[in-house]
Amino acid sequence: MTTTTIEPAMTMAEILERIPSAQRALFQRYHVGGCSSCAFQPTDTLEQVCKEHNILDVNEVVQYLERAGEVDAKMTVEPTVVKGWLDAGETLRFIDVREPHEIQLGRVPEAEPMDYTNSQSYMELPKDTKLVFLCKDGARSLDVGAYFVGHKFTNVSSVKGGVDAWRAQVDPTVPAYDIED
Incomplete structure (x- = not known):
């Protein structure tokens, strides 16, 4: 399986371009980006999003997002x-x-x-x-x-x-x- 490399300093727009399922994955695991109360801007970096939503380990989030396609696959039937x-x-x-x-x-x-x-x-x-x-x-x-x-x-x-x-x-x-x- 090929992984897509992302970095904490990347914008959310860049991450979503590389990993289209990233927003779903963020919401499923961290309740970030799925509704107006937990939204982020495309220009926000992943580091900013993690900080604003009190997610302490941005590297864990990076690893999780790099496996986001697996999250979608588990949900599809x-x-x-x-x-x-x-x-x-x-x-x-x-x-x-x-x-x-x-x-x-x-x-x-x-x-x-x-x-x-x-x-x-x-x-x-x-x-x-x-x-x-x-x-x-x-x-x-x-x-x-x-x-x-x-x-x-x-x-x-x-x-x-x-x-x-x-x-x-x-x-x-x-x-x-x-x-x-």
């Missing part, structure tokens, strides 16, 4: 595995985090749309609730999963490849669609 859990009747919340207009374009019947109008209700779930997040391609659901892990949820997954993979591997009747960024 294949669509066929999720389908197996559903078919076996496992207790879980399968949550579609796409915007309502996207869900209308290609609904996954097994997944509940995330209720953004009452998003705090999810934080009230038991911290060991099995949460499986789904989005268009697997990126947003990783972000949402990291947010929940950062809030001490212990059983969080993101569907690898999102709805696109779900359609290809589980249910070809889910309509394909494109969205503009």
Whole structure:
């Protein structure tokens, strides 16, 4: 496995360019960068971020960020595995985090749309609730999963490849669609 070298004096923008999953990893482990109360600026150095958030060992953070891809890999799950859990009747919340207009374009019947109008209700779930997040391609659901892990949820997954993979591997009747960024 190849590691990406980062230094404490690098800006967060430089780190995120080298390690796209770094922000998720920071939030999961240190509760930094995932919400407005723990945000950082792209021009802040990693040293500054650690100091501002009372993280004493910046070298530990560097080592952790260099393994950030492993953190994402642990959270991702294949669509066929999720389908197996559903078919076996496992207790879980399968949550579609796409915007309502996207869900209308290609609904996954097994997944509940995330209720953004009452998003705090999810934080009230038991911290060991099995949460499986789904989005268009697997990126947003990783972000949402990291947010929940950062809030001490212990059983969080993101569907690898999102709805696109779900359609290809589980249910070809889910309509394909494109969205503009």
